Amino acid sequence: MTFLSPERLFLLGLLPILIGVYVVLQLRRSHYAVRFTNLALLSQVAPKRPGWRRHVAAGLFLTMLLLMIIGFARPATAVKVPRDRATIMVAVDVSLSMMAKDVAPDRFGAAKEAAKKFIQDLPRRFNVGVVSFAGSANLVAAPSADREAAINSIDRLALAKRTAIGEAVFTSLQGIRSFDAQANNDPPPAHIVLLSDGDNTTGRTVQEAIDASRAAHVPVSTIAFGTPYGTVDIEGETTSVSVNKETLRTLAEGTTGKAYEAADGNQLSEVYANIGSSLGWKTEHRDVSARYTGIALLFAIAAGGASLAWFSRLP
Known part of the structure; x- marks a missing residue:
């Protein structure tokens, strides 16, 4: 696969920054929760149930961004067309x-x-x-x-x-x-x-x-x-x-x-x-960005659905 607008891939550099911010916020959330001495409130702020669900929506959202950036760079595949x-x-x-x-x-x-x-x-x-x-x-x-x-x-x-x-x-x-x-x-x-x-x-x-x-x-x-x-x-x-x-x-x-x-x-x-x-044939590079945009849309729907189902809000 090649890219018709490879210069746009610089946006991929934003993903590690977003991941880093997300990790920092999660650590601050845990640190903030232990400051509560009221045990009744603590069970609500930092519930004991597995916390993996809150990361699923974030992961789906970041995957969606990754796919959208790839689509924005106009990925292309080599295809054989008649001459x-x-x-x-x-x-x-x-x-x-x-x-x-x-x-x-x-x-x-x-x-x-x-x-x-x-x-x-x-x-x-x-x-x-x-x-x-x-x-x-x-x-x-x-x-x-x-x-x-x-x-x-x-x-x-x-x-x-x-x-x-x-x-x-x-x-x-x-x-x-x-x-x-x-x-x-x-x-x-x-x-x-x-x-x-x-x-x-x-x-x-x-x-x-x-x-x-x-x-x-x-x-x-x-x-x-x-x-x-x-x-x-x-x-x-x-x-x-x-x-x-x-x-x-x-x-x-x-x-x-x-x-x-x-x-x-x-x-x-x-x-x-x-x-x-x-x-009889020549090789051309055809834009397949719509494919990645479509997959990104599916991840966006999945992220939104998971967030609504588990937290009653959008990510």
Whole structure:
């Protein structure tokens, strides 16, 4: 628990003073009682019945003051609330190496299906955008809550030459910064999910992408598609296109993201949970002073009731 107005807690220093005054008065009361020589009057001034009752009302009253001072200092508790501007950028590799059929039906088809399922399963509080990349990277769906637009943009993707993973990250970051009017100065909390077979053959380097993502505080999680045995036929020539998991892992770990493999369905299911836990909520401190004021009221009622019941007066 924290306090939104902690400076008001100085009032707690008054409680020991009140307790001290109360103790002094009780001692004076006992001293005053023994001065009476009239035994009949003494039994009324200092009765022999247990004196604990007279302290109960005082204790309840002091507890009430304690709670009221705490409430006055505006206590607050940390609560998790949804982040309405949270944005996910999905970057899909459309390079020719994604034609390899070592992943059914092929890397490209598997990546598109995984991207669409990922978007469909995202909580509604997330905005989502789509980037495609081959020799260059393009924002094909600006980040928004429109799931249909994002999925349709994936259906329209077409293959092209070369692979620019670094450019995909830079284009995704630019998409995040253009999310709304305040995003350039106050970017939304964001995460990039990049689906690829791993080679970076053109454009800015993976290390430059890592540096840019870290500077923007945007993690990049990667999903690797392919095996070491993939091949593609380009212009009548068969070319080996082994998946480069190390490049993708370097990108993910360098940006505090996670690296996954498309072949592992259990790992893929973790993507949603990990992103949801890091982006879906933010911690805010909410004033709970009313809680303490309400409890203080109960103690006030209890103090008044005890005093009326035992002494026929209010404390």
